[in-house]
Amino acid sequence: MSNRLLISVLFLLGIGCTSTDIKPEIPRIIPQPLEIELNKGAFTLNPQTTLKADETLGVNASYLKNLIREGTGIELEETETIAANQIVLEVAGTDTENEEAYELEIDKNSIKIKAAGNRGIFYGIQSLRQLFPPCFEDGSCEDEKFAIQALNIKDEPRFVYRGMHLDVGRHFFDIDDIKTYIDMLAMLKMNTFHWHLTEDQGWRIEIKKYPRLTEVGAYRKETLIGHYNDQPHKFDGKRYGGFYTQEQVKEIVAYAAERQITVVPEIEMPGHSQAAIAAYPELGCAKEPVEVATKWGIFEEIYCPNEKTFAFLEGVLDEVIALFPSEYIHIGGDEAPKTRWKSCAHCQQLIKKEGLKDEHELQSYFITRMEKYLNSKGRQIIGWDEILEGGLAPNATVMSWRGMQGGIEAAKHGNHVVMTPTSHSYFDYYQSENENEPLAIGGFLPLKKVYEFNPIPEELNAEEAKLVLGAQGNIWTEYMPDFDKVTYMAFPRAIALSEVVWSEDTDKDYLEFISRLERFQERMDHLNIKYANHLYEIEGELINEDGNLFYELKTLLPDKEIRYTVDGTDLNSSSPLYTSPIKIDxxxxxxxxxxEDGELLGSQFVQKLNYHKAVNKKIELNVQPHEAYNAGGREALINSINGNSKRFGDSEWLGFWGDDLEILIDLEEEVPVKKISTRFFNANGQWVYAPGSVTFSLSADKENMNSVTVERDKNSGDLIIPMSASFAEEKVRYIKIEVENYGLIPDGKQGAGNRAWTFIDEIIVE
Structure with a gap:
């Protein structure tokens, strides 16, 4: 039996009810507690229930009283004496030294939450909260009494850093939205809110010493319409912006602190600073006026590393430090093009003066100088993994976002790490392959992949692994114009992440998590939190059995039925019941x-399968797809299924980073072929470029090739680039396709100087 869930024999015999037959909520706590033992019986919360709390727990006592009052209408009377029918908050030792640990003990007479201090008590309250029915969340329960399941919980988090991020630079959200976001993080026992406050598209925090940062930098003249990859770019022509006053910032910091959440502010440097340079042009190397950015992406306007800039940033940070008690100040450090520095006489002289190798080491000089200033104020810096380039600042903590490698490198260097890779924690990516999903930046990150995330890489030994503080989910808001879209993209993926960073990694059961999530989503319904509900979607998988292809349909919830058609007709309650995989020939x-009960839950699943001549044949590649974009394996290129036309990252698109690609298909016998076609993704804003040319070749013997080379217009801005070749019909066995990588991304584009990605879809042979 798992040590995470110890179910007593008494409970297995039946949940005991109270004398009034009020049935308690079946415990479905998220994140999963370390140990939970369910016992017979229940505690009855009623108007006679009292509260006894140690005097050091006043904030938590007030929080709990408000929670109970709003959820049940019951006003807990505080008492200093022990009594029956009582909730007790107690500072006491636990079986662990972890200050966030707690114990929750419930029997028919009392509810006791014990911990070393306020943090653990607060997390115990969050677990207690989930023992109430979902209607508790908005006070809509009709009962006047509440039965709380008798149990014992011993719990503590796996990681010390459990975070969620929110970008308010691209789109701005008011303080009530920020408080709602913090409330959701608190319910999930997250302890860090990373507040991304400055960007090219808007400066969002009042700095009294530099008023133009908000007078000018907080507003842009218009905003991009649609996706960055749509060409030509279109704009709405409407002024947009906003900022938080220092009083509002203090209010948010205090609100979060009451919920045991530390707010980590991010002040971007040296890149993503065009809004600041728009306000104070002398901060840039060009010293010329620029506008606050109106579209997304990476911009060449970055801070010039001169004494005026450093004095400015120190002045900004002085006010930031006064507002945020966080040990960490996030300084960004990511995506800083060096174009301006390369042409700046002062920058080149500084490189020579300091004995630096290049502009990357100049960025390290910049970051190290800011680190020393923050260290002198008793603070530590944290930054994106680009701060590794040119040498890592000695005391810096690294947020590893471009995969896990930056975190691995930093940990081996002896620095602390927070894992936040795009592959598992970028919640601005699409979360479903449903064509009706709202617009997102791209990529594909389903809930299951988040839940399966392990922030500890295998490459680290035991000592190095201790330097991984935890993980964080990121919400970048280019395509989130309102707060409902933020919560839709964040949840339920942030819920899965909460379990990744709190609960033990062993014995994780995704289907069991889904059963708890289904109930948790009912809580969000009562809280009026918009979220993405994909629990009732169909998952399809192509399977090969002894050379025969079948298509299997699955649903996450085993108590539901699947109905289907194969002739393209729409579904209804009398459509055939799915019982076994569908043969594809x-x-x-x-x-x-x-x-369920004759009603369609969720959306209709549609999958077209094109059974062409290469399906289920042999295929070889000269290079392997990147591990992050190889879900379907090489067979995905000839399995009869096209990838999604709006996003890459599903199991059909294969991604290659910077490599020329050669594909060889063996049809296993000579067959007539007259046309070969495929598609390439072309999302330049995400470093993805269709190839410059593709050569299609046919051969009967693998030696004598009949080849056609197809060139494409490199300036095409279409998201999907089809490429094909037609032949006089001839019998062949082998097909070779040579794909030329686009090469280095040009200056002025996102990712300039980096190798381009190639994403290829189904290869159709006719």
Whole structure:
């Protein structure tokens, strides 16, 4: 039996009810506690219930009283004496030295939450909260009494850093939205809110010493419409912006502190600073007026590393430090093009004077100088993994976002790390392959992949692993114009992440998590939190059995049924019941849905399968796809299924970073072929470029090739680039496709100087 869930024999015999037969909520706590033992019986919360709390726990006592009052209408009377029918908050030792640990003991007479201090007590309250029915969240329960399941919980978090990020630079959200966000993080026992306050598109925090930062830098003249990859770019022509006063910042920091959440502010440097340079042009190397950015991406306007800039940033940080008690101040450090520095006489003289190798080491000089200033004020810096380039500042903590490698390198160097890779924690990515998903930046990060995330890389030994503080989910808001879109993108993926960073990694059971999530989402309904509900979607998988192809349909929830059609007709409650995988030996369109009591839950699933001549044949690649974009393996290129036309990152698109690609398909016998076609993704804003040319070749013997080379217009801005070649029909066995990588991303584009990605879809042979 798992040590995470110890179910007593008494409970297995039946949950005991109170004398009034009020049934307690079945415990479905998220994140999963370390140990939970369910016992017979229940505690009854009623108007006679009292509260006894140690005097050092006043903030938590007030929080709990407000929670109970709003959820049940019951006003807990505080008492200093022990009594029956009582909730007790007690400072006491636990079985662990972890200050965030707690114990929750419930029997018919009392609810006791014990911990070493306020932090653990607060987390115990959050677990207690989830023992109430979901209607508790908005006070809509009709009962006047509440039965709380008798149990014992011993719990503590796996990681010390459990964070969520929110970018308010691209889009701005008012303080009530920020408080709602913090409330959700608190319920999930997250302890860090990373507040991204400055960007090219808007400066969002009042700095009294530099008023133009908000007078000018907080507002842009217009905003990009649609996706960055849409060409030509279109704008709405409407002035947009806003900022937080210092009084509002103090209010948010205090609000978060009451919920045991530390707010880590981010003040970007040296890049992502165009809004600041728009306010004070002398901070840039060009010393010329610029506008606050109106579209997304990476911009060449970055801080010039001169004494005026350093004095400015120190002045900004002085006010930031006064507002935020956090040990960490995030200084960004990511995506800082060096174009301006390369042409700046002062920068080149500084490189020579300091004995630096290049502009990357100049950035390290910049970051190290700011680190020393913050260290002198008793603070530490944290930054994105680009701060590794040119040499890591000695005391810096690294947020590893471009995969896990930056975190691995930093940990081996002896620095602390927070893991936040795009592959598992960028919640601005699409979360479903449903064509009706709202616009997002791209990529694909489903809930299951978040839940399976392990922030400790295998490459680290035991001592190095201790330097991984935890993990963080990121919400970048280019395509989130309102707060409902923020919560839709954040939840339920942030819920899965909460379990990753709190609960033990062993014995994780995704389906069991889903059963708890289904109930948790009912809580969010009562809280009026918009979220993405994909629990009732169909998952499809192509399987190969002894050379025969079948398509399997799955649903996450085992108590639901699947109905389907294969002729493209729409579903209804009398459509065939799915019982076994569907054989694929022709072109078909599958439509399917999850049903309960004759009602379709969720959206209709649609999958077209094009059974062409290369399907289920042999295929070889000269290079392997990147591990982050290889979900379907090489067979995905000839499995009859096209990738999503709006986003890459699903199991059909294969991604290659910087490599020329050669594909060889063996049809296993000579067959007539007249056309070969495929598609490439072309999301330049995400470093993805369709190839410059593709050569298609046919051969009967692998030696004598009939080849056609297809060139494409490198200036095309279409998101999907189809490329094909037609031949006089001939019998062949082998097909070779040579794909030329685009090369280095040009100056002025996002990712300039880096190798471009190639994403290729199904290869169709006719």
């Amino acid at each position: 022709r072109n078909i369109t599958i439509k399917a849905g999850v049903y």
